[in-house]
Amino acid sequence: METNSYPLVKAFYSPAQEFGLPVPATVKIPGFEAGHPAAPPINEGYVFMPEKLRDILAFWQSSEKALKIIGDPATGKTSLVEQFHARLRWPLYKVSCSPGTESRELIGQFFPTADGSLKWVDGPVLRAAREGTSVLLDEYNVLEPGESTGLNMLIEGYSIVIPSTGEVVVPAAGFKVFATENSVESSLSVVGRNVQDVANDDRFMVTTASYLPPELEERAVVNALVGDGVSPDVATMIAQQVVKVANSVRAAYRTDKSGVMTKPMTTRSAIRWARLVRRFANVNDSDGPMVYALRRAFQMNAEMDAVVTEFTRAALGTGTNGQP
Structure with missing residues (x-):
């Protein structure tokens, strides 16, 4: 079954049960029914750091479309995003960015079919925008700045026109973009990091990641x-x-x-x-x-x-x- 053809059925979950928050059991947060192949599996042993959970919940419940999480390697940037989505059974399309990743791979492109024709296939960012789900761009600042600026319209929440087809895509409600990156100034042995375009950076709410107490x-x-x-x-x-x-x-x-x-x-x-x-x-x-x-x-x-x-x-x- 294709991931983007899987039905999305709304459901509601208790923050007290899913995140251990000190709120009444009657308080609910929207999610989806379990079973979507892009929804991360729940790691029962995962421990949420309260300050980071506070930031991601504030972003989630706001009108902001994009959140960037910055920190040294293995400080839990990716796992925070994954386990937040896992608790809500919310699809999260994950992309491991590389210096060769191009914006067309993230938005979409034509691919040949068995009969010799070409078929448009959505990339993970456009797919999430159509569905009103989430995409995670891991190691975001290894992208070339010119490629990341190609995402500006969607990250802002604006509609885009697919030049190859003329189709206008309006991001559905619930669409969110998450980006994780190691700091350019990190003292750790991380290489190949880029300073992104200011206009692209300005579209992100920002939080940081650090080691657990x-x-x-x-x-x-x-x-x-x-x-x-x-x-x-x-x-x-x-x-x-x-x-x-x-x-x-x-x-x-x-x-x-x-x-x-x-x-x-x-x-x-x-x-x-x-x-x-x-x-x-x-x-x-x-x-x-x-x-x-x-x-x-x-x-x-x-x-x-x-x-x-x-x-x-x-x-x-x-x-x-x-x-x-």
């Missing part, structure tokens, strides 16, 4: 482990150790002037590490199973490995052989 990050790690069948007590112990090290790495990265600390540890890496700790619990390694799992969850050069290993031993209260 320790208590929320621990909850995210615990949720992932419990989902894998780990007991809550063991999951909590592992989460506390992993998050403590992750924050030590981030703090060292921010203050390091020697170039040894080449990157921070993301929540994604912390969860991977926690899961591997259980996998490698019985590994007989001179540095212990925790460090063994660390080295398979988080890629580091030798100098950074030595520093992070010491952070891990300090968090565990162990010696150089991984033993108390």
Whole structure:
């Protein structure tokens, strides 16, 4: 079945149940019935940061058409958008932008058919505009500025004319554009980022993304482990150790002037590490199973490995052989 032919049936959901908001159960927010193939799956272990949920809800309930989320890699930009849509069972067409992405791929173009004729096929931005659904442009600022300006009319919510067909498309109610990007000024090793045209930037409401506070990050790690069948007590112990090290790495990265600390540890890496700790619990390694799992969850050069290993031993209260 083609995604854009799938029926969209309105439904209503409780923000208290879906987002854990302290509002009466009688309060409802519109969404769609479950089952649309473009609606992201719900990650039951996902933890919403209250400030970020506040921003995205304010955007969602406003007349604004476009929201840009800026932050360092793996600070949860994409997952925030995905899980917000998942809770509303709302279709989200996702595009991983690249330097070669052209606006015609996002708007639409003609494709040959089996009988030799040409057929117009909507791109993800135009499809979302027709349906009144959402599109996510991931890594938005790797697009060439000239290509991103080709989206200006739709991002503003105006109708557009498809030059190849003469059709006028008016964005349906509910159409939203989300863009995520790593900051051009980021100190992390991200390359190929562009400064977008001012007229294009001006069409976006803006919010930022950052790492979860320790208590929320621990909850995210615990949720992932419990989902894998780990007991809550063991999951909590592992989460506390992993998050403590992750924050030590981030703090060292921010203050390091020697170039040894080449990157921070993301929540994604912390969860991977926690899961591997259980996998490698019985590994007989001179540095212990925790460090063994660390080295398979988080890629580091030798100098950074030595520093992070010491952070891990300090968090565990162990010696150089991984033993108390």
